[in-house]
Amino acid sequence: MTEKLALEGGEPVRRTPFPAFNTIGAEERDAVLAVLAGGSLSGFLGADTPEFYGGEAVRRLESAWAEHFGVPHAVAMNSATSGLYAAVGAGRIGPGDEVIVSPYTMSASATAALIYGAVPVFADIHPDTFCLDPRSVLSRVTSRTKAIIAVDLFGHPADMPALTSIAEKHGLILVEDAAQAPGASLDGELAGTMGHVGVFSLNRHKTIHCGEGGIVVTRSDDLAERLRLIRNHGEVVAAQRQLDDIVNLVGFNYRMTELEAAVALAQLGRLRGLVERRQTAARRLIDGLEDLPGLQPPMVDPNVSHGWYLFAMRYDEAVAGVPRATVAAALRAEGVPVSEGYTEPLYLQPLYQRRIAFGADGFPWRGSTYDGDVDYTRGICPVTEHLWESGLLYTDLIHGLLADDDLDDVVRAYRRVFGNLKRLRELGG
Ligand SMILES: *Cc1c(COP(=O)(O)O)cnc(C)c1O
Numbered sequence: 001m002t003e004k005l006a007l008e009g010g011e012p013v014r015r016t017p018f019p020a021f022n023t024i025g026a027e028e029r030d031a032v033l034a035v036l037a038g039g040s041l042s043g044f045l046g047a048d049t050p051e052f053y054g055g056e057a058v059r060r061l062e063s064a065w066a067e068h069f070g071v072p073h074a075v076a077m078n079s080a081t082s083g084l085y086a087a088v089g090a091g092r093i094g095p096g097d098e099v100i101v102s103p104y105t106m107s108a109s110a111t112a113a114l115i116y117g118a119v120p121v122f123a124d125i126h127p128d129t130f131c132l133d134p135r136s137v138l139s140r141v142t143s144r145t146k147a148i149i150a151v152d153l154f155g156h157p158a159d160m161p162a163l164t165s166i167a168e169k170h171g172l173i174l175v176e177d178a179a180q181a182p183g184a185s186l187d188g189e190l191a192g193t194m195g196h197v198g199v200f201s202l203n204r205h206k207t208i209h210c211g212e213g214g215i216v217v218t219r220s221d222d223l224a225e226r227l228r229l230i231r232n233h234g235e236v237v238a239a240q241r242q243l244d245d246i247v248n249l250v251g252f253n254y255r256m257t258e259l260e261a262a263v264a265l266a267q268l269g270r271l272r273g274l275v276e277r278r279q280t281a282a283r284r285l286i287d288g289l290e291d292l293p294g295l296q297p298p299m300v301d302p303n304v305s306h307g308w309y310l311f312a313m314r315y316d317e318a319v320a321g322v323p324r325a326t327v328a329a330a331l332r333a334e335g336v337p338v339s340e341g342y343t344e345p346l347y348l349q350p351l352y353q354r355r356i357a358f359g360a361d362g363f364p365w366r367g368s369t370y371d372g373d374v375d376y377t378r379g380i381c382p383v384t385e386h387l388w389e390s391g392l393l394y395t396d397l398i399h400g401l402l403a404d405d406d407l408d409d410v411v412r413a414y415r416r417v418f419g420n421l422k423r424l425r426e427l428g429g
Contacts, residue, residue: 155307294320
């Protein structure tokens with residue numbers, strides 16, 4: 001077989017699409033049918049009755065999730081976004097406060113702070129783990145800092161031990177956005193359980209899913225109850241319950257349906273196996289992609305069991321001598337999809353550049369509640385900006401439903417492209 005690049009008209013490594021990621025099977029179908037047969041598709045009532053806490057499937061899911069993750073409380077939500085918002089609300093964060101968060105994440109990790117009138121402050125990430133760099137976090141702490149939202153990006157747990165000591169020292173709430181990392185662990189501690197509050201996503205892209213959904217876990221009875229109040233119109237039960245502290249208990253409808261809960265429970269049973277398959281696939285890719293010039297396969301700390309939501313590789317344009325976009329195009333021509341850069345550093349979004357969120361007057365940045373001066377200029381998080389601009393390639397061809405042959409095709413495509421960098425340089429010139 002010729003090694004000529006598909007970009008130049010050679011035979012591509014692969015002509016057939018890769019197997020789709022689909023983990024929904026008979027158990028999920030049967031669980032949904034059982035709910036449908038009962039006719040009760042949601043069990044919630046926004047009133048001070050037992051139904052305030054949702055239906056039978058929701059409660060079964062919550063206790064199974066709590067048991068699986070070894071925490072006293074799991075609170076089901078209709079998304080991880082809702083879960084993050086509720087976590088910040090439950091943490092009594094409000095106007096005037098600052099919340100330190102990674103800029104290299106899904107946007108809701110940061111808007112969670114804004115929703116409660118707090119100001120997101122972006123700290124840089126560590127180039128090996130893509131998660132918050134504790135030194136950068138420390139440099140962003142001020143007298144206004146109230147919380148840190150750490151993200152276990154791509155399935156790699158954030159440096160929670162270091163962040164925990166910063167949080168303890170400064171009296172901060174530590175939220176762990178583990179949307180991408182169910183089943184991952186650090187020093188034997190499961191991702192999502194290492195902060196005051198942990199948030200998981202069950203949206204369709206994640207390791208396990210129910211279409212849309214989220215779960216918040218905590219060891220705190222106080223936070224758990226506040227999460228449940230925010231989930232379900234907390235203000236309507238405040239009088240009957242004689243709630244003394246009603247800060248941030250303005251409720252939403254973040255309720256999960258019985259259908260989603262039934263699917264999520266079946267999916268939870270698959271979690272361990274699905275993560276293991278991702279780990280096996282990742283190992284095969286890492287072994288196959290070693291020693292390619294300019295490409296650095298993901299680093300895994302020996303204390304980490306990685307969740308492998310995405311497989312992210314550092315790319316060094318200077319070493320490879322070819323723009324990232326060219327390498328990506330060459331890989332795609334070989335029939336192997338690849339993505340570039342992940343997400344734009346969040347502070348470069350118009351929301352932060354223009355500081356327009358709620359109303360047109362610049363709240364929460366401008367006005368009487370906030371006396372800080374947060375910086376969102378380009379350059380504040382150089383590691384993140386570099387990865388976004390040129391330093392990162394990633395793929396979701398790691399999802400564990402791929403056969404060894406599929407993974408070997410991925411490896412062959414990378415080896416062919418990175419073995420032809422000189423040719424790519426000529427083509428580009
Ligand atoms: C997916 C994701 C979310 C949001 O999840 P939803 O359930 O879609 O709201 C939040 N944070 C991170 C890091 C995510 O990957």
